Amino acid sequence: MFEIPEIVNFARQMNGLLIGKTIKTGHLGNSPHKFVWYNRTPQEFEQITRNKKVGEIRTMGRWLLTNVEPGYVLVIGEWGGHILFHQPESMLPTKYHLHLQFDDNSFLTATTQMWGAVELYEQGRELERQYIQEMKLTPLDEGFTLSYFTDLIETITKDKKQSVKGLLTQDQTIPGLGNSIAQDIMYLARLHPKHDLQTLTEAEIQALFQSILETVKTCIQKGGRNDEFDLFNQPGGYMRLMDKNSVGKPCLQCGSQIEKAQYLGGAIYFCPTCQK
Ligand SMILES: [Zn+2]
Known part of the structure; x- marks a missing residue:
C-alpha cells in the first residue's frame, strides 16, 4: 500500500510529465476486481475522458487527484501496486485497472494488488467523496503543528x-x-x-x-x-x-x-x- 511519500512522489513525477497530454482513450481495466471502486461504467469513463487534457495533479493523504480538463477530476486512492508511465510502443501490462492512452501514444496504467479507487468526478465534487470530505490534516498540511x-x-x-x-x-x-x-x-x-x-x-x-x-x-x-x-x-x-x-x-x-x-x-x- 502506498503511503504519503510514494503518493507525493507520483504527483511530482506525473506533474513533470503528463500535464498537457491529451487523452485518446480511457479504459477502466481488463481485470475485474471486486475491491476496485469505480463510480463510472467503462463506457461512461471512456466517453467523458476522450480528448480531455491532463491538468495539475495534487495529493491528499493517500489520494492522487488529477485534473482532467475541462471539468473533471480523476481520483486514484488507497492504491497498492503500480502506477506506471509507458513510452510509445511499450507492451500493455497483462492486468490493469486503469489505462489512459495519450495521443502521442505514450500511456499510463494503474494496477492494484489489494484494493483502491479509480473514480471520475465533476470538478469540485471529488471533495464530497467519503474519506476525502472528512479527511483530517496530513503531516504535509500547514496546519499540522x-x-x-x-x-x-x-x-x-x-x-x-x-x-x-x-x-x-x-x-x-x-x-x-x-x-x-x-x-x-x-x-x-x-x-x-x-x-x-x-x-x-x-x-x-x-x-x-x-x-x-x-x-x-x-x-x-x-x-x-x-x-x-x-x-x-x-x-x-x-x-x-x-x-x-x-x-x-x-x-x-x-x-x-x-x-x-x-x-x-x-x-x-x-x-x-x-x-x-
Ligand atoms: Zn535500541
Whole structure:
C-alpha cells in the first residue's frame, strides 16, 4: 500500500510529465476486481475522458487527484501496486485497472494488488467523496503543528484508550501514514508501539511529532520506500530502519536485538531497550 511519500512522489513525477497530454482513450481495466471502486461504467469513463487534457495533479493523504480538463477530476486512492508511465510502443501490462492512452501514444496504467479507487468526478465534487470530505490534516498540511497534534491526542484519549501505533495507523487519524512508515516514526521517537497515548509526556508528544515530520520528509526526499516502485518502475531510495529485515539484528542506538510481534492487525518491529 502506498503511503504519503510514494503518493507525493507520483504527483511530482506525473506533474513533470503528463500535464498537457491529451487523452485518446480511457479504459477502466481488463481485470475485474471486486475491491476496485469505480463510480463510472467503462463506457461512461471512456466517453467523458476522450480528448480531455491532463491538468495539475495534487495529493491528499493517500489520494492522487488529477485534473482532467475541462471539468473533471480523476481520483486514484488507497492504491497498492503500480502506477506506471509507458513510452510509445511499450507492451500493455497483462492486468490493469486503469489505462489512459495519450495521443502521442505514450500511456499510463494503474494496477492494484489489494484494493483502491479509480473514480471520475465533476470538478469540485471529488471533495464530497467519503474519506476525502472528512479527511483530517496530513503531516504535509500547514496546519499540522505541534499544537494541532497535541489537541488531536487529547481529543482521542478523551473518548478511548489508544496506543501510539493506533494513532499512527488506524482510522486515518493522520492521513497518509501506514503500518510501514509508522515503524520508523516510533523507533526514532523512542516510543513502543503499544505505549498508551494517555501517558505520553509533553516531551514524548514533541518527539513523536518531530519524528512524523522528519520521517515523512526524508522518505519523500528519497522518492519513497525501496520496496515500492515509482512512475518509471524504479524502486524508491528510502531503506526502512525497522522492517522484517531488521528482526534479530542489533539496534543502531543500543545494540539490543530488534524484535517482532503482531499487534493491531499487523507486524510491529521495535527495540525492546530504546522504545518505551
Ligand atoms: Zn535500541
